[in-house]
Amino acid sequence: MDMADDEPLYTTREERQVWSQLACMVVSAAAYTAWVLPEVARHPVAGIHWVVPLFWATLAGLVCTVVVAVVLEIVVVVRRGAEAKSAVTVDVRDREIGRRGVRLATPVMGTGLAAVLVLAARGADDFWIGNVAFLTGLVAAVAESILKIRLYRRGF
Structure with a gap:
C-alpha cells in the first residue's frame, strides 16, 4: 500500500464501530462496577439486588455503542462529503480483522463459560x-x- 506522506489515512466504518464499542463497553462496565463493589463491601452477596443494575449497564453499553457509531458516521459524512459515501464497503482487510478478533474472543468466552x-x-x-x-x-x-x-x- 503506497501512500504519499501527505495523503490522509482515514478510519473505516468498521474501525470506528470497534472504537465506539470498546469505549461504551468499558464505561458501562465501570459504572456497574462502581455500583456493585460498595454493595459487596456492605452486604452479603445473597442480599444484593444485582440483576437490574447489570441489565441496565449492559443495555446502556449496547445503546451507547449504536448511538456513538451513528454520530461518528454523521460526523464523517459531514466532514468528508461525497468521499465518505464511497468508503462504505467492507473490504477483505475488514473481514480478516473481524475473523481474527472472533478467533481470539471465542476461546476467552469458552473458558469463562466453563x-x-x-x-x-x-x-x-x-x-x-x-x-x-x-x-x-x-x-x-x-x-x-x-x-x-x-x-x-499496525497491520497483520
Missing part, C-alpha cells in the same frame, strides 16, 4: 454466576476490540 458452569455445579450464589458471565463477555469483547484496533493501526 468457569460459570463450574460455579453453577458447585452451587455458588447467583450473584457470582451472573457476574462471572458478565465479566467473561466483557473480557472477550475488550480483548477482541483491542486486537482489532491493533490490526487496523
